[in-house]
Amino acid sequence: MTAAMSSAPASGGSPPKEPTPFVGRTAELQLLSRRLGDGRLVTIVGEAGAGKTRLAQRFAKLHARGFTHAGGVWFVELRGAADVESARLRIASALGIASEGRFTGDFGSAALGRAAQSLGYALLVLDNAEHLLPRMGDDILALLDAAPRLHVLVTSRAALDVLGEDVLDLGPLRLDTGECEAVDLFLTRVRSRRAESGRSSSFDRAAILSFVQKVGGLPLTLELCAATFATDHDELARSSSMLANRGVPSSIATQSPAAWALSLLAPPLHDVLCQCSVFRGSFDLRAAEEVISLGGRHGRESPVVLLNELVTRCLVQEDADTGRFSLCEGMRTLAERALESSAKAIAVRTRHAELFAEIAADHDAQPGSLELVRDDLEAALSFATLSERSDLVIVLTIGLDSISAGSGLTSRQLAALDEALERAPRNAKLVGRALGVRASALRGLGRMDEAAKDASVALTLAREAGDERHAVEMLHAVATAKFQLGDLKGALEHLRIAVFEARALGFGSLEGQALQQTGSVRASMGDTEEARTHYEAALGLAVRLEDELLEMRACAGLGSFHLELGEHEAGEAHYERALMIAERRGAKRTYRIVLGYLGILYFHAGELSEAERLLDRAATSCREVGDVRVEAIFEGMRGAVLAELDRVAEACRSFDLADSLLEPSPFFRQVIRIVRGHLDLAQARVARASGFRKAEQAHVRAARYRILASRAPGRDDEPPLIARSDDARMAVAQLARAIDRYEQG
Numbered sequence: 001m002t003a004a005m006s007s008a009p010a011s012g013g014s015p016p017k018e019p020t021p022f023v024g025r026t027a028e029l030q031l032l033s034r035r036l037g038d039g040r041l042v043t044i045v046g047e048a049g050a051g052k053t054r055l056a057q058r059f060a061k062l063h064a065r066g067f068t069h070a071g072g073v074w075f076v077e078l079r080g081a082a083d084v085e086s087a088r089l090r091i092a093s094a095l096g097i098a099s100e101g102r103f104t105g106d107f108g109s110a111a112l113g114r115a116a117q118s119l120g121y122a123l124l125v126l127d128n129a130e131h132l133l134p135r136m137g138d139d140i141l142a143l144l145d146a147a148p149r150l151h152v153l154v155t156s157r158a159a160l161d162v163l164g165e166d167v168l169d170l171g172p173l174r175l176d177t178g179e180c181e182a183v184d185l186f187l188t189r190v191r192s193r194r195a196e197s198g199r200s201s202s203f204d205r206a207a208i209l210s211f212v213q214k215v216g217g218l219p220l221t222l223e224l225c226a227a228t229f230a231t232d233h234d235e236l237a238r239s240s241s242m243l244a245n246r247g248v249p250s251s252i253a254t255q256s257p258a259a260w261a262l263s264l265l266a267p268p269l270h271d272v273l274c275q276c277s278v279f280r281g282s283f284d285l286r287a288a289e290e291v292i293s294l295g296g297r298h299g300r301e302s303p304v305v306l307l308n309e310l311v312t313r314c315l316v317q318e319d320a321d322t323g324r325f326s327l328c329e330g331m332r333t334l335a336e337r338a339l340e341s342s343a344k345a346i347a348v349r350t351r352h353a354e355l356f357a358e359i360a361a362d363h364d365a366q367p368g369s370l371e372l373v374r375d376d377l378e379a380a381l382s383f384a385t386l387s388e389r390s391d392l393v394i395v396l397t398i399g400l401d402s403i404s405a406g407s408g409l410t411s412r413q414l415a416a417l418d419e420a421l422e423r424a425p426r427n428a429k430l431v432g433r434a435l436g437v438r439a440s441a442l443r444g445l446g447r448m449d450e451a452a453k454d455a456s457v458a459l460t461l462a463r464e465a466g467d468e469r470h471a472v473e474m475l476h477a478v479a480t481a482k483f484q485l486g487d488l489k490g491a492l493e494h495l496r497i498a499v500f501e502a503r504a505l506g507f508g509s510l511e512g513q514a515l516q517q518t519g520s521v522r523a524s525m526g527d528t529e530e531a532r533t534h535y536e537a538a539l540g541l542a543v544r545l546e547d548e549l550l551e552m553r554a555c556a557g558l559g560s561f562h563l564e565l566g567e568h569e570a571g572e573a574h575y576e577r578a579l580m581i582a583e584r585r586g587a588k589r590t591y592r593i594v595l596g597y598l599g600i601l602y603f604h605a606g607e608l609s610e611a612e613r614l615l616d617r618a619a620t621s622c623r624e625v626g627d628v629r630v631e632a633i634f635e636g637m638r639g640a641v642l643a644e645l646d647r648v649a650e651a652c653r654s655f656d657l658a659d660s661l662l663e664p665s666p667f668f669r670q671v672i673r674i675v676r677g678h679l680d681l682a683q684a685r686v687a688r689a690s691g692f693r694k695a696e697q698a699h700v701r702a703a704r705y706r707i708l709a710s711r712a713p714g715r716d717d718e719p720p721l722i723a724r725s726d727d728a729r730m731a732v733a734q735l736a737r738a739i740d741r742y743e744q745g
Contacts, residue, residue: 016075019317019328022058023188024173024181025051032059035166036123036151040144043154046170049220049258049330052155053127055170059153060125071122071149079128079329080280080375082382084135085410088112091124092407092626093371100589100625104407105445106664109139111626113146118624121149128329130157137162172217175209182217183209189226193313215257220330224261227313258334271297272306273315273327274342277335278352281375282324290355291348350387353380357392360399370403385416391427393420394434401437408441432461432470439477443484446667452481472502472510476517483521484667486719491521512541512550516557520726523561535561552581556594563597564730568605575601589630592621596634603641604734612641629668632661633727636672643682644738651679670721674710674731677703681742703739707732 032055035042044052057075064073076094081087088108092098092115101111116124124143129136137160140152144164154160159167173181186208215221265273275292276283283291285304292303307325310316317326327335339345356376359369370377377400384392397417401409409417417438424431435458442451459474461467475498483491495518502511515538522531535558542551555578562571575598582591599614615638622631639654655676662669684699710721710732721728 016057016077017319018054018057018061020192020314021188022054023185025055025058028055028168028170029059029062031168032153033063035168036153039164039166040151041140041154041160041162041164042152042166042168043156043160044168044170045156045159047157047218048333049218050170050172051219051330052170053329054219056125056127056153056155060123063123067121067123071119073123073125074119075125075127077127078132078136079332080378081132082378083410083412084108084132084139085412086378087126087129087132087136088139089404089407089410091126095119095625097625098404098407101622101627102407102444102629103626104404104410107628108407109142110146110661111628112139113143113626114623114628114631115626116143116147116150119147119150122147122151124150124152126152126154128156129154129160133158133160136160137165173219173222175213175217180209180212182212182222185219186212186222186226189223189314190229193226215261218258220334221256221258221261223314223331224258224264227315228261228264259338262334262338267297268294268301268306269310269313269315270338272303273310273331274335274339275344275348276307276310276316276325276327277332277339278348278379279325279327279332279376280379281373282319282322282326283373283376284324287355288325291351293344293347293351295344349383352376353383353387353389353392353396356380357384357395357399361395370399374400374403381413381416385419388423390420390423391425391430393417394424394430398433398437401440408444409437414438414441428461429465429467429470432458432465432467432474435461436470436474436477439474439481443477443481446665448481448485452478452485455481468501468505469507469510472498472505472507472514475501476510476514479514479517479521483517483524484724486724488521488525488723492518492525495521508541508545509547509550512538512545512547512554515541516554519557519561523564524723524726524729528565531561548581548585549587552578552585552587552590555581556590556597559594559601560597560726560730563601563604564726564733566604568601571601572598588625589627592618592627593630595621596630596637599634599641600637600730603637603644604730608641608645612638612645615641628661629665632658632665633668633672635661636675640675640678640734643678646682646685648679648682648686651682655679667725668727670710671725671727671731674706674721674728674735677706677735678738680706681738684742700739700742703735707735707739 032042032044044055046052060073060075067073074094076091078087078090081090085104085108088103088111089098091112092101092103095115097115101115102108103111116122126140133156140154140160141162141164144150144152159165173185175182183205187205212222215225262270262273271294272292276288278291279287288303288307292307294301294303307316311318311325315327315331317328318324319326339348356373357380359373360377377396381393381396381400384396393416397409397413397420400413417434421431421434421438424434435454439451439454439458442448442454455474455477459471459478462471462474475494479491479494479498482488482494495514498514499511499518502508502514515534519531519534519538522534535554539551539554539558542548542554555574559571559574559578562568562574575594578594579591579598581587582594595614596618599611599618602608602611602614615634619631619634619638622628622634635654636658639651639658642651642654655672658672659669662672680699680703684696684703687693687695687699710728713720722732
């Protein structure tokens with residue numbers, strides 16, 4: 001056996017680098033330490049610009065060492081998450097497991113809980129959660145229930161209002177004369193910016209104290225004032241004198257101090273900063289040039305030059321390593337409010353949505369680029385949906401689907417796509433691709449009839465548009481849906497065409513996938529030799545193409561084929577080969593699945609101790625990354641092995657866990673209920689040993705009934721389960737053998 005691949009992430013996601021020196025909040029940091037020491041959920045609550053994020057970042061940095069050798073510190077920015085499902089994807093991404101399980105839909109909350117449980121003693125920081133309430137509060141509680149050693153620190157403008165929450169109200173910085181944190185922050189920022197420009201920094205602290213007492217101690221206000229006054233000492237003196245000696249002017253009295261401070265910026269800087277607020281995540285110069293338009297309002301001022309000036313004043317942050325820009329959430333919120341009150345808001349948002357639709361459409365040419373701009377893709381999708389821009393919605397959802405491997409579209413994204421397709425423009429290629437995405441999402445939700453229909457229409461449109469590769473992909477998608485619906489002849493016909501067209505067009509990988517799927521369908525039809533021929537053809541093609549991933553999948557398929565035939569040595573050899581490739585290529589999910597099936601093979605071969613060990617390893621590694629459905633399947637199979645070992649209590653726990661985890665997936669739940677027949681037999685043995693003959697017979701009948709149920713038609717004349725599932729077919733065969741052994745023994 002090869003060594004097990006590491007499934008769990010190695011270390012915590014670090015908080016973002018602090019863009020400027022941290023000032024003040026000593027008392028709040030100490031209070032946070034005490035409260036998170038006494039409890040497990042603390043929410044920092046305060047208005048926009050109060051410094052919630054900076055406080056959470058500083059706390060996480062100061063306490064990172066305490067979690068380093070445990071579960072780590074994980075920092076998750078939620079401001080771009082459009083809904084709770086999207087938030088789950090961000091948490092999974094921070095944990096490094098987003099592609100390992102399904103974090104949308106009914107499995108999402110349980111998947112995160114299973115992964116968090118594996119972290120042990122850890123700190124999870126969730127930044128900017130207010131727009132996700134109240135549902136996010138329920139998700140956090142579920143996370144804490146699932147992971148008893150996890151601590152969660154949340155920043156939000158409102159409390160979660162859930163049981164066990166400890167709220168830290170974050171107000172303005174201290175304004176008392178003895179140790180005025182507000183003055184310290186203001187002077188630190190002014191001196192820093194004046195030093196950068198080579199100017200001296202001599203200020204009257206008493207005058208500054210009077211000034212900040214009038215404008216208040218909100219950090220965002222002070223940052224804005226410092227950005228304005230740092231470049232103009234006379235302006236600082238005039239404003240200090242005005243506020244100290246003449247009272248609060250009407251311009252402050254009629255609006256928030258932060259909004260007043262923002263209005264002090266020179267009009268060109270104010271204009272650019274407000275337009276920057278449309279970006280939800282970080283952005284580069286190209287994006288800034290495409291979205292920010294001054295329209296001749298400020299002479300010949302350049303948006304790029306003005307953006308760099310905002311960076312110099314620390315109103316916009318720049319990552320020196322990546323060259324990307326961003327705004328803190330308080331600044332972004334304030335600037336966004338100003339933008340929304342202007343006549344240019346719709347035009348700015350339209351440019352933003354069109355830019356990110358263009359980026360999404362070009363994602364094949366820039367692999368990996370979309371994950372970086374996920375927040376802006378979601379923001380663009382929200383605007384495109386509200387403004388009924390179907391063309392943009394379709395392109396954006398296709399892009400989002402491409403970076404949601406394992407999870408697929410969220411419910412909200414799928415609903416937006418549904419609505420857009422109803423009024424979609426006549427573009428066969430685009431609509432065909434969108435229907436393919438929706439078919440995949442529906443298949444993941446178990447809605448096979450709808451998935452088959454969408455894939456069929458997508459196939460027709462792909463042919464109309466001359467989109468040859470997509471046509472082959474949709475042939476395979478239709479076949480997959482029909483196979484799971486029990487329409488084996490329909491599946492076989494689509495796969496036959498897929499193999500022919502993929503071969504003619506030179507799509508080797510797609511040809512190999514279709515050959516392998518044909519093997520599965522032939523095996524389901526009982527056509528063993530044809531199944532063997534197609535499985536081996538897929539493997540031979542993979543070797544000729546030197547396509548290791550295709551070879552890995554073909555070996556896994558052949559392993560299962562030999563397992564079903566009882567050819568255990570051949571099956572073991574193919575599984576081992578698949579494991580070796582998966583380990584070399586870092587295909588962690590495939591490794592876990594093949595490892596589990598190798599355990600099932602040992603179960604069928606009667607090597608129960610080795611079977612239990614491998615199934616336990618596979619289920620544990622799935623739990624560590626939130627791959628709930630696969631964990632449940634292997635946990636259920638482990639329950640069968642434990643039952644055969646007469647470890648009845650442990651088997652009961654395994655089956656109960658598997659059944660509860662599979663509640664959102666009735667199809668796989670039925671498979672595990674077949675496997676549970678081994679527990680019936682174990683309980684029959686217990687009854688026989690105790691002399692309870694009737695109880696023994698009842699347990700054996702229960703095991704037999706599970707086989708009969710799997711062979712019976714489903715609802716609405718649905719084909720029997722064994723006609724729709726390789727796993728069910730193998731489970732029935734193994735249970736039948738176990739019943740025969742029981743009755744013969």
